[in-house]
Amino acid sequence: MIVEFKLPELGENIETADISKVAVKKGDTIKVDQTIVEIETDKATVEVPSDQEGVVSEVLVKDGDNVKVGAVLIKIETSGGEHKEKKEENKETDKDKTPEPEKEEKPEPKKEEKTETVREKSAKTSTAKSGTYEFKLPELGEGIETADVTKVLVKKGDSVNVDDSVIEIETDKATVEVPIDTAGIIKDVKIKDGEKAKVGETIIILETTSETTTTNEDESAEVKHVEETTEEKTEPAAASEVKQSEIISPQKEKIISQFRSAMPEKIAPASPSVRRFAREIGIDIHEVSGSGPGGRISVEDVKKFAKTLNEKISSQSGGGIGIKQEALPDFSKWGSIRREPMNNIRRKTAEHLSYAWATVPHVTQFDKADITELEKARKAFSKTVEKAGGKLTVTAILVKVIASALKAFPNFNTSIDLQNNEIIYKDYYNVGIAVDTDRGLIVPVIKDADKKNITKLAVELSEISEKARNKKTTIEEMQGGNFSISNLGGIGGTGFSPIVNTPEVAILGVSRASYQPVYMDGEFVPRLIMPLSLSYDHRIIDGADGARFLRWVCSALEQPLLLALEG
Incomplete structure (x- = not known):
């Protein structure tokens, strides 16, 4: 019996994936849960396991292909051919039993x-x-x-x-x-x-x-x-x-004909509530294809159409939210060039950050934290954390600091719902960590950061960073963030303005710490100073609150006892 193995559902709003690697070939014997392909979506890179065992009779995709959810990837020859034959015989029997069409009765004229x-x-x-x-x-x-x-x-x-x-x-x-x-x-x-x-x-x-x-x-x-x-x-x-x-x-016919010329020939099969919803979001109901019986249109059909339309507009504008893109010059006039297609992660990052930059009124605040004493403590306890399987870094400490800061400043732990004119306050504290990979930037999330000590956070941070670089991050591990941290200190730089990862409302940027002369007790002494930059959504966070939040973070790094007192 031949079974078609199709690309399964990958998560909400994920409709396509790039095949980064086909792990089987024709003639291979496979088992249940054996990896068939390695795929890359705009969310993550994952391995897709088989739900059947048998022999691969045909491979329908190759490395680099872009496939839709539900597309057939391979065909597997399994046991159970008799079942298929019986099923076909039953179909033939059913055909023989097809009832004769009833005679139409002509209605009498009224x-x-x-x-x-x-x-x-x-x-x-x-x-x-x-x-x-x-x-x-x-x-x-x-x-x-x-x-x-x-x-x-x-x-x-x-x-x-x-x-x-x-x-x-x-x-x-x-x-x-x-x-x-x-x-x-x-x-x-x-x-x-x-x-x-x-x-x-x-x-x-x-x-x-x-x-x-x-x-x-x-x-x-x-x-x-x-x-x-x-x-x-x-x-x-x-x-x-x-x-x-x-x-x-003739007068009434004239009016109706004018409206008919402005309307499609066929009335869309949708309920009044669905029509109203379509009107409210600016969608022509007649352009929507229905998925219900007889092509009936549901609210979900309208949402899907609107999403597809927005993606089309976004792609045409290069992710620039409707901003017309200027035509590029012919770069080959000045030398040799090569073109490479964007991978899904890079493309999605471009679209999402363009959207965030165009829709969120950004403000970036800068401050400096004296981490001289913190660095001494970090080195003193690093061996203890290593024994637990992690690495005690400034980022791990910052995750704990941010979780405590979000409790002290609830408006930083929110999202804005403009459709309903509401502010959504969250009672959980999940912190996203921007990770640099060879495929682009991804942001895995540490869940319930407020409930974990720094050792546990350090271990988890090491694990998610390793998974991200090895293309093992799952979709679930990249969802649910409330606040993000982007640490470029290991690379260099004295400051930068990070872009808010909407629907979050703030992000912390961390630059390289350096020893600087600081005037203390009548003399200049060398202190380890770390630059911090806080970007936030000015619609929900005022400038004064932004300054207070960033100063609170600096104080927590300078005086670790503050976490024990307030966190």
Whole structure:
């Protein structure tokens, strides 16, 4: 039996992956949980194990391919061929049992309804004979119940003829002028610019002229003729439809046709709540493909369409949030060049940081921490931490300091929900650590940093850094961060401005510590000074709070006892 092994679900919002390595070939015997391929998404690099055992009969992907979730990667020959044959036999049997289609019953023509509709029109026109006619907002198309009156084109005392435009209206489909279907003099205007009118609502009262009466008499004769014809014989359904369309006034048909030209031919199969949701986020419901029965559209379908649309716009703008990208010059004019495709991590980093920089109003604050005493303590306890399996670094100590600082400054442990105009306060303390890899920057997260001592944090930090560099970081290990730390001290530099890793609201940058002369007790003494930079979202964090937070961090590094007192 041949089994197709497909790329499984990789996590929320992950739809594709790059095949970095195919671990099997045709003819290989594989077991359950054996690695089939190594993939790279915009979140992490992971190995994909098999859920079947058997012999690889075909490999459908190769190194470097980009595949979608659900795509067939390999075909595996397993035991159980008889089962497949029986299944096919059952299918053939089911085909033989297919019931015969039922005979269609032709509906009988509806004589009474047609006559009734014509009589209604006759009654309507006879109202005009009395001298006063109420002109109501006509039907505008399927699903359109109201319209905004953008401009009233007539006023009391104006004389109007048939087909004269009296108002200009706007719906969520189009903007059109509405012509009147009766001639006369405007007696009263019931609406004004900017108001919302319902279909069927009286918008103008008209004093009719004798010309209208003549027209109505002609229509009465037509009504009589239609009634006699209906009683004499039954007409085919097609003829019935023709006469029904004749009943619609030319004015109403003119309005509806304008809206039809602005609407798709097919009405989208979606509930009112789904349509409303689509309108609220600016999506045309008719462009969305439904995943439900009969193509019915759900809220999830609309969200997926919006996400795809945003990604398309983002890719066209190079991740620059709609900023038009200038065309690049031909660099080959000045020398040899080579082009390499961005890997998923690099591409996603570019998009995410462009989004963060464009949407978050950044402020960066700078300060310096005297870590002379802290460095002595770090060296003194480094052997103890090594025995536990970790390495006591300044970053490990900073994770503990930041967890305590987030408790002291709750607004740094938040996210902003602009859709609901709310601030989300978090009661957990997860700290992300930026790790430099040969594939780009990734940020694994240390969970519940406030509940772990520095030794445990040092061990975990060593583990996640090693996994990141060996492409073993899982998607779950990169989610749920509240605050990030980017330490470039091991490389160099005296300061930098890190970009906030939204939806977080702050990030700490750490630069290389150096010995500097500091004036203490009447003399200059060498002290180990470490530059720190704090970038934050100015929508939620004020400048004074930013300065206090960074000074608190510096004090905690300079006076470790502060953690025991306040942390």
